[in-house]
Amino acid sequence: MAKATRKQALGRGLSALLKDPENDIKSAEDKNAGKLVGHIVELELSSIEVNPFQPRTSFNEESLKELASSINELGVIQPITVRKLDFDKYQLVSGERRYRASKLVGLETIPAFIRIANDQESLEMALVENIQRQDLDPIEIALSYQRLIDEISLTQEQLSDRVGKNRSTIANYLRLLKLDPIIQTGMRDGFLSMGHGRALINVDDSQKQLEIYEKVLQKSLSVRETEKLVRELNGGGKDSKSEAKKAPIAKIYKKGAKEFSEYLGAKVDVKVTKKGSGKLSIPFSSEEDFERIKKLIRGEA
Template sequence: MAKATKKQALGRGLSALLKDPQNDIKSAEDKNADKLVGHIVELELNAIEVNPFQPRTSFNEESLRELASSIRELGVIQPITVRKLDYNKYQLVSGERRFRASKLVGLETIPAYIRIANDQESLEMALVENIQRQDLDPIEISLSYQRLIDEINLTQEQLSERVGKNRSTIANYLRLLKLDPIIQTGMRDGFLSMGHGRALINVEDPQVQLEIYEKILANSLSVRDTEKLVRELQEGKPEKKSAGSAPAVSRDIKKSIKEFSDRLGAKVDVKVTKKGNGKLIIPFKSEDDLNRLKKIIQGED
């Protein structure tokens, strides 16, 4: 307990140091800069602006509320990272969910690590931090890799070293961006896995890609089934007609599915048999997202 109290006291001391205009720290060479780097500092939330380079622009409101509830009970356990812009003015590098949730709770300060970085370094730090997240879909990761290459001017080899991934892994992600945008959206919504995408990328014709994509959805094709279908197509083998292929979906059903999708905030899929019965498929990206859908269905939201 004493150790935690000492850390908090140190944070308050550094906060006072940062508020002294005569000791304004702007670079690593400035006086007292060594006291700042590597330490946790309590910063006022209203002195921090969001990062314009943040790769993620969509934040799940239900997930934010749950994080806010945790922060209300336990406080901010993991400090955010900011870069210093000017006197008592900072910009987020990473930790925007914690920042937003802290505001929801009504906190006035938040623990933070302070970095001194230019815009390019800030973009790189935000992108690399974003890539390390566990809940990103393959397309989000691919886009972050591409931005690092385009905006930081990194080679795939340099990018491999920065993010700690094999070059072949990075190349496989980047290839997904060559898929038709509709297929990319399907991957982001959870209808396709990265394995499906890697199989489809071997099909050069975008229209054929979309045709196979529709078959994957209609018949719940596995990655192995998709690879086989693509291989047979490339070898010129005629496609086998499935006796259980899905019938056409009526206009009324399509309208109902759109209403479901709009209400749930997720792309709902449907499978209908020749007898007229069927089932709905509602994808979710995480346990939090599943709980959000559950509350909507139960009429709690």
């Protein structure tokens, strides 16, 4: 445990500056603010509170212990980010796992970047930082996107710029929130993939969604098998007379339908007759979704 109590020589002078009430920095315009904001400073863990806007609510205990062991050996390699609340009071913006693990091994201080931000900026930073993580489930990502749209008043276009994701990708995640809550829980627990969820979105009736969900779990159905079940439920199954007469769909049509789906954020279906004519089918989930697709087709988005 001796290793955990050692201090890293980061921002020692700045730490002293922060302890001086006469140099209390509350805005970027205050004296000495330039020495503080954007620099790495050693802060006492006792002066930092967790972020109430943190979208992540659960932390894997085993993973946390592994991080704590690493910190005990090597210290905190990547500084956390905090925002200044009051004199010697800070709030986490990102790095809660590092914060928790440091407390677990008995560290008294932690290296931190200090930012001066209001509640909205803090929420946005926490959400965007959360989305960049690699271990998120699809529903957690979708909820973070939705919170950015609702609480920061971002459009999907603005959100796309903030998080560096295609708008169609964001739309696909947001559509998952239309699934029955039980199915969403199944996705969060790892019983269903995002592909399964996207297939089930095309079932309008919640009870029928759940029926297919149960079959997927019982029979360990693949995404392709789930999509087939959904098509059969929607009247496009193998018992349909028109199905037997359909000509095989050429690769060019399949590829085109896939490209349309990715661009529009909706699963586009293509049907082709033996004579080469055909039609595209584009599903939408609401009036808002219909308007979104219409703007994309017109090139207005």
